[in-house]
Amino acid sequence: MPKIQTIISDSSSATYNSGLTFAKILKAGDKILLLGDIGSGKTTFVQGMARFLGxxxxxxxxxxxxxxxxxxxxxxxxxxxxxxxHLDLYRLGNTDDLQELGFAELLDDKKAIICIENPIKNLPFIGRKYTVSFFYLNQNRRKIRITLTK
Ligand SMILES: Nc1ncnc2c1ncn2[C@@H]1O[C@H](COP(=O)(O)OP(=O)(O)O)[C@@H](O)[C@H]1O
Ligand SMILES: [Mg+2]
Structure with a gap:
């Protein structure tokens, strides 16, 4: 069973701070997939994560x-x-493109924390994976759902 956490964010800085707090539990090799519409807060959350990581x-x-x-x-x-x-695969077609761009080895890096906005299907991953889904509720309000899948 995946563990689930849901957060309601009422500002851009609350989303940033959620990312910052979330980053505290991360370990080398973790993958974080960020899903949701454009403008739903994925990059803002990643910026908070990066801040925590120094x-x-x-x-x-x-x-x-x-x-x-x-x-x-x-x-x-x-x-x-x-x-x-930090990746954003919005413009990528499929996993062959990933190989061609030389990104495939980077995704195997066990010493890295890897954040992927708009992941494509069938990414070649092993290990601990978080999925963070963003829902646009209104202009300033977002729902953020964090799921851990082993
Ligand atoms: N509660 C909120 N959480 C995140 N972003 C918000 C929120 N309220 C307003 N915003 C604004 O929405 C935009 C989110 O953009 P961004 O993080 O780049 O989203 P994405 O990466 O999902 O396209 C930013 O301009 C941010 O200031
Ligand atoms: Mg983005």
Whole structure:
């Protein structure tokens, strides 16, 4: 049975802080899939995660670059992860494209925490996986549902 947590966010900063709090439980090798409409808060949540992990660079939406890696400073939290990889696969067709872009090996990186907005089907993953679903309720209000699937 997957564990489920539901959060109602009433502001962009509440979504950011939810991401920051969520990141505290992450370990190297974890994958986080972020689902939901455009503007529902996925990138904002990822920015909060990056903040907790000690990333000082501005984390922007990787809609056009598809993938952006960041180095996690040493001894940051319990994660033992050395990098944070942020993808947005909105523009990607299928897993063959992932291979062609050379991203497939990156997704195997056991020392990385990997966040994927708009994941495609059949991503070649093993290990602990979280799914975070975002629902647009109104202009400032979002529902965020976090599920852990082993
Ligand atoms: N409660 C909220 N949670 C998240 N974003 C919100 C919220 N209220 C307003 N916003 C705004 O909605 C936009 C969310 O964009 P973004 O995080 O890029 O979404 P996505 O990555 O899902 O497309 C931002 O401009 C943000 O300021
Ligand atoms: Mg986004």
């Amino acid at each position: 990333i000082t660079q501005a984390v922007q939406s990787p809609t056009f670059v598809l993938l952006k890696p960041y180095r996690i400073p040493k001894n940051r939290g319990k994660s033992k992860a050395s990098s944070f990889i």
